[in-house]
Amino acid sequence: MKDWRLIYIIFAKSEDKLYISNKNRQAYFVLLSVCIIFVRINLKNCNVMFDKETYVQRRALLKKNIGSGVLLFLGNDEQGLNYEDNAFRYRQDSTFLYYFGLSFAGLSAIIDIDEDKEIIFGDELTIDHIVWMGTQPTLKEKSERVGIRETLPSAAIISYLHKAVQKGQTVHYLPPYRPEHKLKLMDWLGIPPARQEGSVPFIRAVVAQRNYKSAEEITEIEKACDVTADMHIKAMEVIRPGMYEYEVVAEMNRVAEMNNCELSFPTIATINGQTLHNHYHGNKIKSGDLFLIDAGAELPSGYCGDMSSTVPADKTFTSKQRAVYEIQNAMHLESVKALRPGIPYMEVYDLSARVMVEGLKGLGLMKGNADDAVREGAHALFYPHGLGHMMGLDVHDMENLGEVWVGYNGQPKSTQFGRKSQRLAIPLEPGFVHTVEPGIYFIPELIDMWKEGKKFTDFINYDKLEEYRDFGGIRNEEDYLITETGARRLGKKIPLTPEEVEALR
Structure with missing residues (x-):
């Protein structure tokens, strides 16, 4: 049986301890119960995304770029939903996935550049785990699949890090974003959460690799798209x-699950499109409503898609809806035309905003x-977010490392309302994968606040705006790869123009 191994385990239970027995040892144990388990392990079913050499090369480049010290990688643990054993869907840390490829809870790793060591720390499953979870490859077998030869128990990482500090080595870590990460850094390295800012050389080295998608990554992202x-x-x-929002969401979830995908983020599907991230799905859809969708799929490999669309509840747009929709459509299409290597994405954002102003x-x-x-920022009343963000193993790729490093190359971000939400500003380069998602929104509370404060009265006609205060919002979004000569849309084309949308209704 190719790629399978048949293992016979005979175990005896004595004093609540489990012993693996063989012919030479059986005479020494009092057998209270004996069971034979026939286990077949398929080592290919190890949740590894790519070939071993991919991970070996990624780690080698990381070591070369940083040069010295110990790199600490914190994998994610299981998180209880309402009690410990009823856990949220498990999702491994994306940087851990990128360099080690293993989507299993309870792992951490180090790359000791000075000692030329790469170690994964974790604990082997007990028979109790196997009874409830089924047969799993051993930690050593999993690690070998990604080119790691040395594994140690979870607790051993503490002494390893303490010795590294005593030797004067720099321990690099990335900014923590989960409570268990912060507790581990405090326990292992004595760094209180308020000072856990992460290592800038480590952050920059990771961004310098993950910003540029390889051919095999692009293949995965395109599947997700x-x-x-x-x-x-x-x-x-x-x-x-007459439908409820959650009924539409259920149909979308069905498509994702039929393709063995999870959601890359909680779905936005709402008649209240003026609320940028609206995760409530309990409204009844009425004639005359606009329905805004922002949703994406995540493959088992972790790679994501992220698209938005806006559709009338009726078979056609009203004349008012169509007029605003066409302006948003022009913002989108002009932005796509501008995509090419070398153009700062902040310039494309400004272009999309100017198109909107002229349309309005x-x-x-x-x-x-x-x-x-x-x-001056007057456009942000209608367009209070950015044009797009990087996308890959995270739907907002590497956002936990800091937008200032991922999208601004260390330069400070604007503090202006609207512009400050632009996540990607640097010149585009071949290999970048990012979203294009301009929008137009009519937010009553924001309109009232700006009107009362007489903000930008030279640019905004507040009297006319009263006719649109209950309009809602429009956003359409696609995912693009920057190529050597321009840009290429990733994934199937979704209806974008008013005619395309209405033809599907």
Whole structure:
């Protein structure tokens, strides 16, 4: 049986301890119970994304770029939902996945550059685990699949790190984002949570690798984008007045699960599109509503898709809806045309904002010079978020490492409302994968606050705006790969123009 191994385990229970027995030892044990377990282990079923050499090369480049010290990688643990054994869906830390490829809870790892060691720390499963979880490859077998030869028990990492500190080695770690990470750093290295900022050389080295997607990564991302597109198309097909939002979400979830995918983030599917991240799905859809969807699929490998679409509850847009939708559509299409290596993505954001201002001037909602309006921030009343973000193993790729490093190359971000939410500003380069997602929103509370404060009255026609205060919001989003000569959309095309959307209704 190719790739399978048949193991006979004879065990005896004595004084609540489990013993693996053989012919030479059986005479020495009092057998209270004997059981033969026939175990077949498929070593290919080890949840490893890519070939071993991929991980070996990634770690080698990381070591070369940092040069010295000990690199600490904190894998994620299981998290109880409402009690310990009823856990949230497990998701491994993405940087751990990138360098070690193992999606199993309870692991940590070090790369000791000075001593030329790579070690994964974790504990082997007991018979109790196997009874409840089934047969699993050993930690050593898992580790060998990604080119790691040395494994040690979880507790051994503490003494290893203490010795490294005593020898004067620098221990590099990434910014923690989960409570158990913060507790471990405090316990293992004595660093209180308020000072756990992470190692800048480590952060920059990881970003310098993960920002550029390899061919095998792009293949995975494109698969996720295909499923994501199918989720959106299904929603566009089924939505009707009288349905509840959660019924549409259920159809999208069905598409994801039929393709063995999880969600890359909690789905946004709402008639209240003016709320940027609205995860409530209990509203009844009415005739005349606009329905905004922002959703994505995540493959078993961890790679993500992220798309948005906006569709009328009825078979066609109203004239008012169509007019605003066409402006948003122009923002999107002009942004896509501008994508190419070398252009700062902040410039593309500014372009999308100027297109919006000119369009809203045509509706009587804005006035004045578009360049001035965007520079001063008047556009953010309608467009209070950024144009897009990096995407890969995280839907907002590496956001836990800090946007200032991922999207700004260490340069400070703007503090201006709207512009400060632009996650990606640096010049685009071949290998970047990012989203394009401009939007137009009419947020009553924000409109009232700005109107009362007489903000940007040279650019905003507040009297005309009263006609749109209950309009909602529109956002469409696609995922793009920057190539040597321009950009390529990833995944199937979702309906984007008003005509394409209505044809699907």
